Amino acid sequence: MKKSAHFGITAIFIFHLSCLVALASLSGCSDDLSAPIISNSSDPRVELSETEQVNQDPPSASCSFDIIVGDYLKFNVNEMLVQKSCGSVSINLKHEGNLAAKMMGHNWVLTRTSDVTEIAADGISVGLSNNYVNTEDNRILAWTKIIGGGEETSISFSTEKLMVGDEYTFFCSFPGHSFGMRGPLYVEI
Ligand SMILES: [Cu+2]
Numbered sequence: 001m002k003k004s005a006h007f008g009i010t011a012i013f014i015f016h017l018s019c020l021v022a023l024a025s026l027s028g029c030s031d032d033l034s035a036p037i038i039s040n041s042s043d044p045r046v047e048l049s050e051t052e053q054v055n056q057d058p059p060s061a062s063c064s065f066d067i068i069v070g071d072y073l074k075f076n077v078n079e080m081l082v083q084k085s086c087g088s089v090s091i092n093l094k095h096e097g098n099l100a101a102k103m104m105g106h107n108w109v110l111t112r113t114s115d116v117t118e119i120a121a122d123g124i125s126v127g128l129s130n131n132y133v134n135t136e137d138n139r140i141l142a143w144t145k146i147i148g149g150g151e152e153t154s155i156s157f158s159t160e161k162l163m164v165g166d167e168y169t170f171f172c173s174f175p176g177h178s179f180g181m182r183g184p185l186y187v188e189i
Pocket residue numbers: 073104105106107172173174177181
């Protein structure tokens with residue numbers, strides 16, 4: 001079955017045209033020639049959107065948290081979910097940066113959300129030697145000391161004061177950090 005080159009090109013053109021029409025009407029086009037057009041299984045945009053959906057899932061509850069900070073104003077967790085039934089929760093804070101505590105120190109402080117602004121301001125007034133935490137204020141539910149690059153610290157605190165459904169916020173009380181370094185902490189049964 002011999003055909004002229006011109007006829008062949010025309011046939012391919014018509015075939016592709018029919019594939020486009022088929023695609024527009026959401027029906028398939030099974031010939032191999034159309035495979036690159038309809039195949040999107042390796043399309044990176046598809047994989048990206050699936051990954052984003054996974055990241056939007058709520059955090060899973062835990063009784064122990066490894067929290068990473070560095071030479072920037074950010075925790076590696078945006079939100080936390082604690083189970084009251086844990087009884088005790090552990091926070092392991094690690095500073096993977098290089099800057100000293102007086103330059104880029106971080107801590108992890110937990111209060112009710114409504115108390116954050118006042119507690120953060122009080123913390124600044126007591127200074128670095130007190131870890132920017134006014135420990136006499138019993139509205140502070142848990143706190144770690146300030147650490148600098150290469151350091152880490154751990155605390156454990158009771159879940160007794162945490163009420164399911166109440167609004168809590170964790171934040172860094174180093175001056176200027178609490179606005180960016182904060183997130184909600186949810187409590188479940
Ligand atoms: Cu900080």
